[in-house]
Amino acid sequence: MQTNFTAEQLADPHVAESEAILRRCVHCGFCTATCPTYVTLGNELDSPRGRIYLIKDMLENGRAADSQVVTHLDRCLSCLACTTTCPSGVDYMHLIDNARVHVEKTYRRPLMDRFIRALLAGILPYPKRFRLALKAAQLGRPFAFVFAGFRSAKPLSAMLDLAPQSLAAASDAPRPRVTGEVKGRVAILSGCAQPVLDPRINEAAERLLTRFGVEIVRPQGEGCCGALVHHMGREEQALEFARRNVDAWIGEIESGGLDAIIITASGCGTTIKDYGHMLRLDPAYAQKAQRVSALAKDITEYLATLDLPKQDSRGLTVAYHSACSMQHGQKITLQPKALLRQAGFAVRDPAEGHLCCGSAGTYNILQPEISAQLKARKVKNIEATKADVIATGNIGCITQIGSGTDMPILHTVELLDWAYGGPKPEKLG
Template sequence: MQTHLSEQARSLPRAQEAEAILRSCVHCGFCNATCPTYQLLGDELDGPRGRIYLMKELLEGQPPSASTRQHLDRCLSCRNCESTCPSGVKYHNLLDIGRAVVEEAVPRSLAEQSLRAGLRLVLAEPVVFSLLLRTGRALRPVLPSTLRDKIPEEVRPAGNRPSVRHARQVLMLEGCVQPSLSPNTNAAAARVLDRLGISTVAAREAGCCGAVDYHLNAQEKGLARARRNIDAWWPAVEAGAQAIIMTASGCGAFVKEYWQLLERDPHYADKAKRISALAVDLVEVLRAEPLQDLGLHPDLKIACHCPCTLQHAQRLGGAVEEVLTRLGFNLTAVPDGHLCCGSAGTYSLTQPELSRQLRDHKLNALESGRPQVIATANIGCQTHLNGAGRTPVRHWIELVDEALTHTPFHHHQTRTTHADQAATHLG
């Protein structure tokens, strides 16, 4: 695609990157075939190819409008189009650049500004979120459905976490909303890893990964959170931590991109590259371990929902399914497993109607094999799908942990030896 960026666009910090992405697009349209919003709305401008044209016009000097912003807002950032694109167009990076320009050029209404500022304040601050969640649970019966669906009626409490006792140690990002919405997820991960000879350590100073701010066009705030996390993790990294584990695939996708987001920062570029190299999704660790040593014999029929941030951003589609199958779970077939559930970070709150349609389509597909439970790998998807009040949705590691509670643990020394030999699997 030929481009002629305006002088103003050429002054942007990521101008060369934007131009390179635009030129890599051959406007073939394959992306529209797998775009959830294009499938729902049938509008070229609500598909990746149309949005690329809009951003091309924007960067070539055409003034954006509220309509331009609406079409970009409707994008889920699911990156399904990137998995489909034969030219390797880095669409999500262009979208970040384009959205930032439009945000500055086309002011939002006071209501939209308030909603987005409120989401950034609440979701990225665990203490604030926990307080408001408790309040919301008390008021749940009288809340509008958009909010009520996001508040679980009950929360499964976290069990005990094992003490740090193994030579192999990893950091674990606690997350911002997960400790309140599903406190047992990280605890379950710690228990399973402990059975495999790996101890988890929490860096309490690390907070929100920065994705909430960044994807709500407060990009500098998101990068500031990334720098804070790097500072929080760095002492442990220097001390030999073998990996930084994420149990929420959305966080993992963002932390793995710290290196790119901070590559122009002379103070953090090298550190960010190291942090991104150490960042792994939980499933990447488990699939490299001797799972047969766990001796599980689960009797559970599961439908697996692979979040977009796992399959399209991290390119780990099928990894959770592989681990669960190796552990003996009975997995049902899920048609159109590549499509987004409509959660997409804060999308379910900023675009509630589209989000609900996508959720219902996804649940119909997940429930087609009549599973007892739906397993996922991201707290946003888990909360969004559970909001429909249909088949229960759990993080997959909780299901593994529960199966372990019925399995005797007799071979600790053997597993520790296995773990020592497999130390290179981490990082």
């Protein structure tokens, strides 16, 4: 794609990066076939190619975002299916990130939109606040239909609908410890939303890792990875979360050493693996962030290096849902399914596995109508497998898909923990 940015514009590193990305696009349109919003809405401007044109026009002309641009950029899930399909290697992830920062800086959203986004940014990344908000949501759930009647308030209705009826309690059992030879030392991201929605996921990961000789540390000070606010264009807030985590992990790396930083939520993993890029312009953090990103591993990515023993068949069929952040963001496609088969499960791939379930961080709240269509499509394809249970690697997908089906849905590591000596997951009865 030909561009016409001025030298003054290109002095801004974000604009310069965007210009280089734009130049790689050859208008081929391969991305449209795998874009969930284009497949759902059929509008060229709701495809990666259409959004690229909008972003180019906005940045090249140095103008503020307008309502049309914001509408179509907001509809992007950042699922990154287009990056898997693109034959030209267009770095759409960083282009849409830059565009969202520009939107946040130059566009004044309607009052209700500003309120909802501020609410999400001020609650979701903070576990204590999030837990209190979910308890409040349980009381407010009967009023969801009232908000649904007002277009601008539909995100509030979606928020109440998504809130779980009850929260899983963290185990009161002592933390597992390696009893034999220590074969590795890792940190596990606690995160923000996942330990509130389902603390059993990290508990399963810790049991499984320690069973195979991996020591686990919990660095003081780490928290939200920043993904939730990063995808809302709140750049400074996202970078502050990133810096805090980098400080926590670098301290552990330099004091006791780490073989990996384990992430059990693939949405967080995609962001943490990008810390080196996000903080590249910060001289105090650029190098440290690169070290952290190099150590970041999805739990299945790390388990695949441990050579777990083959187990007998468990007589259970698993429909594996590959989260977008796993297959498109991190390009991890084979390890989770191979681990499940090695553990004795039969694995089936749902049709249209490349399409997003509609969760995408806060997307199912901010874009509830499109999200609902994508969820229905995903659930239909998963249920068609006639599997006994669904496995996936992202808490957002678990919440989204679980709200649309009676099939039990678990994190992959919960099934693996059970197969290698852990307790049977409660959801399996």
